[in-house]
């Protein structure tokens with residue numbers, strides 16, 4: 001824990017929404033937060049797309065810029081709330097015209113292009129369940145998720161379809177409609193697909209959202225565990241109450257803001273805060289199609305007059321590598337709040353923000369399962385660099401230990417390490433893992449949702465991240481399940497078994513490293529290593545595939561046959577092996 005505390009000065013021109021943490025925490029209620037949204041007309045319930053788009057398009061912010069898209073090669077496309085309402089309605093009509101019903105699952109696999117944002121919101125209007133997929137996934141992760149989610153519609157680009165999806169169609173019997181976005185503006189013509197632009201032109205621009213129960217399923221985001229297939233975390237329309245409230249309290253949105261969330265909607269940050277939250281506030285969002293590039297990012301922050309910026313520690317570390325001088329070559333007169341999420345934010349990074357931008361970086365914490373920000377450093381609150389901050393008003397967080405019978409016991413003493421737990425009841429809490437009730441149940445002990453993260457709480461109520469309680473890997477802010485990587489490697493004819501760990505990395509936090517035992521008759525060597533790296537990359541995609549592979553005679557396993565990844569990691573890092581009492585002899 002660092003000794004320095006960044007004491008906040010009195011508010012500048014714009015007073016923070018959360019001026020006094022204690023007061024807001026005492027007064028906050030989720031019911032009141034719900035009342036700051038509209039709800040569907042005539043008591044029709046609560047729908048995310050109405051709160052994000054239609055209510056602004058029908059009101060005074062219709063002509064306000066909602067989304068400015070910056071293309072990789074310099075193109076710019078602007079959408080006002082009115083434009084967004086018309087386009088999303090067209091897409092809802094496209095789905096209705098195809099006979100796609102409320103509750104069916106629509107997947108979107110695309111880079112950060114306007115069609116991604118339009119189709120996600122349009123599908124929510126038609127009350128479909130939407131799952132955005134990361135476009136850097138390879139065919140295997142795409143197949144696993146489409147099959148688990150029984151996706152009946154896929155929106156993707158012609159090039160991604162050719163490269164990654166066409167070969168999977170036979171294995172996806174539930175997939176009824178594939179709608180393609182052209183890469184070059186022409187008409188797409190892949191067999192077994194439809195051209196999205198043509199359908200959109202033919203569809204009407206008006207659509208009335210049907211009655212939506214706040215508990216209706218809305219978003220499906222896959223996350224990774226230590227074992228088994230990815231878990232599909234289910235979120236409901238009511239989550240929008242938390243998206244909106246956290247936008248105000250944790251990201252300090254004001255009506256004049258230009259907001260840039262750098263996350264891809266294939267990961268939940270890019271949906272909750274790259275789509276839903278800023279739109280519910282009627283503010284302007286910047287979407288950059290390009291990948292990370294420090295100079296480009298400084299230019300965007302400056303030229304687009306970004307006022308609130310939400311990014312990830314890996315990106316901050318990459319910018320730090322270029323030095324604060326690079327930042328000082330630009331002016332950021334509009335920037336007033338910077339936040340980061342996804343991995344621990346080093347104290348140096350918090351302070352670097354001050355050097356580079358004149359603003360500290362505000363760490364916050366949440367998970368796919370929590371749907372929105374749960375612990376944060378707020379605009380008006382003093383920062384202890386290295387701490388995740390304090391729980392969101394309306395959220396009860398605690399450090400617990402699990403008793404022998406599984407019950408969660410709250411640790412009240414400060415600075416004691418335990419598992420971070422949240423009391424159930426906030427609106428964006430996941431409502432289940434798709435087709436896996438057992439796994440869902442295991443996440444709870446009585447009233448407590450157990451996060452799987454280890455943390456401490458200090459005497460002032462600040463929370464400090466310690467580490468994960470499981471073997472899941474965090475690389476560049478993305479969760480990667482070792483099992484998914486191991487399963488792909490096992491499909492190679494030479495591989496008898498594989499164990500995968502996260503290897504510490506100064507930039508990406510962790511990189512994926514695999515240990516592979518070969519079948520008899522195969523010889524370890526450079527050629528096979530390269531072949532395996534290429535094989536994994538082709539199946540899993542660059543974001544998930546291992547960067548390093550070591551050959552090993554056999555993997556350490558428990559007597560019940562589970563790979564002891566913890567031991568692989570300790571051996572890799574030269575750390576003590578800890579308790580090996582369950583280790584199978586000879587491994």
Ligand code: PRX
Nearest residue numbers: 341342343344364365366367368453465479
């Ligand atoms: O281990 C914690 C880490 O990221 C996990 C959640 O990852 P994911 O489900 O992909 O959610 C992404 C949306 C944020 C957490 O269980 N994590 C997240 N934020 C922080 C963090 N670790 C340390 N500090 C954080 N601020």
